[in-house]
Amino acid sequence: MENVDDATIYLRQMELGPMQNFVYLVGDPVARECVVVDPAWEIDTIVETVERDDMRLVGALVTHTHQDHVGGSLESWGMPGRIPGVEDLLERVPLKVHVHKAEREFLKGFGSDLVQVDNHDTLKVGRLTLTFMHTPGHTPGSQCFLVDGRLISGDTLFIGACGRTDLPGSDPSEMYYSLTQRLAALPDETVLFPGHNYGGDSSTIGREKRENPFMRYASLGDFLRTMGGGRIITP
Numbered sequence: 018m019e020n021v022d023d024a025t026i027y028l029r030q031m032e033l034g035p036m037q038n039f040v041y042l043v044g045d046p047v048a049r050e051c052v053v054v055d056p057a058w059e060i061d062t063i064v065e066t067v068e069r070d071d072m073r074l075v076g077a078l079v080t081h082t083h084q085d086h087v088g089g090s091l092e093s094w095g096m097p098g099r100i101p102g103v104e105d106l107l108e109r110v111p112l113k114v115h116v117h118k119a120e121r122e123f124l125k126g127f128g129s130d131l132v133q134v135d136n137h138d139t140l141k142v143g144r145l146t147l148t149f150m151h152t153p154g155h156t157p158g159s160q161c162f163l164v165d166g167r168l169i170s171g172d173t174l175f176i177g178a179c180g181r182t183d184l185p186g187s188d189p190s191e192m193y194y195s196l197t198q199r200l201a202a203l204p205d206e207t208v209l210f211p212g213h214n215y216g217g218d219s220s221t222i223g224r225e226k227r228e229n230p231f232m233r234y235a236s237l238g239d240f241l242r243t244m245g246g247g248r249i250i251t252p
């Protein structure tokens with residue numbers, strides 16, 4: 018568990034659950050308010066960490082609605098059981114859940130607690146402003162969160178890799194544009210915080226543009242040929 022807070026930002030990265038998911042707490046250390054990104058696993062740990070840090074949880078942000086990021090039944094994955102997720106968090110802490118409008122339909126039963134967001138929307142957390150970036154490809158409503166020179170990237174961009182594009186709802190062409198147009202346009206010094214611990218805890222956009230093969234394809238055709246009709250084949 019790493020604490021990266023300073024005077025301007027409170028940012029805690031927690032690797033929770035059996036699938037190397039990173040859950041983030043992001044907020045304002047002066048106002049002592051924070052949001053949680055992708056609360057799927059170990060809800061007790063999330064709530065207790067917020068309390069121990071003397072912060073107040075004021076919202077939840079969803080990078081995309083796969084169960085390992087929001088919780089839910091594992092039946093569709095052919096596995097027994099369920100991941101506690103947003104549903105259990107809302108029983109502990111009343112708050113709004115921010116999901117991209119393209120995936121609103123996949124979060125059922127939360128009523129007015131759900132807030133649909135779109136590209137370029139912003140959210141104030143204390144003195145901080147978070148910006149939502151729509152980065153479809155892994156899923157139709159995948160989004161990243163930009164805050165104070167940091168990017169929380171969900172399953173769009175990993176260190177040295179990108180999210181799968183062979184799943185229902187995936188679109189390798191959209192992934193290509195999300196990686197090479199939207200995320201590649203961010204300043205090189207932007208610090209990257211991915212949705213899984215697949216290659217370390219953080220990187221930068223500049224380093225990924227130099228070293229991540231999935232950000233380096235010259236054309237959509239080359240990218241799609243490597244993705245093999247939707248399956249990732251590491252080049």
Ligand SMILES: [Zn+2]
Pocket residue numbers: 081083155172180
């Ligand atoms: Zn996913």
